[in-house]
Amino acid sequence: MPRNNRPRRRGSVGHSEPDDLSRLMTGWRRTETRRGREWNVQPVSSAAAVKEYTCPGCGGLITPGVAHVVVWRADGVLGDAADLDARRHWHSGCWRIA
Ligand SMILES: [Zn+2]
Numbered sequence: 001m002p003r004n005n006r007p008r009r010r011g012s013v014g015h016s017e018p019d020d021l022s023r024l025m026t027g028w029r030r031t032e033t034r035r036g037r038e039w040n041v042q043p044v045s046s047a048a049a050v051k052e053y054t055c056p057g058c059g060g061l062i063t064p065g066v067a068h069v070v071v072w073r074a075d076g077v078l079g080d081a082a083d084l085d086a087r088r089h090w091h092s093g094c095w096r097i098a
Contacts, residue, residue, distance in 0.1 A: 057094025
């Protein structure tokens with residue numbers, strides 16, 4: 001029984017602050033390997049840091065105006081959109097010693 005009357009929907013994941021993202025993406029980005037995994041590391045300048053985040057490294061707050069890094073997986077297991085959704089903001093120093 002064919003069920004071809006339902007259009008396949010792909011990429012219904014993306015609901016993730018395009019303004020925020022494009023601002024984050026303006027700088028350079030590097031790839032680092034941690035614990036056997038590849039990570040994208042995107043520095044965020046103090047001017048671009050306009051929200052509060054919780055740093056997973058120390059559990060402390062990253063306050064607006066503090067330059068830091070955004071980190072997400074680069075090995076593409078979940079796909080770019082999902083990986084980006086799962087991105088975390090780290091203090092630069094916390095990431096360096098993570
Ligand atoms: Zn931290």
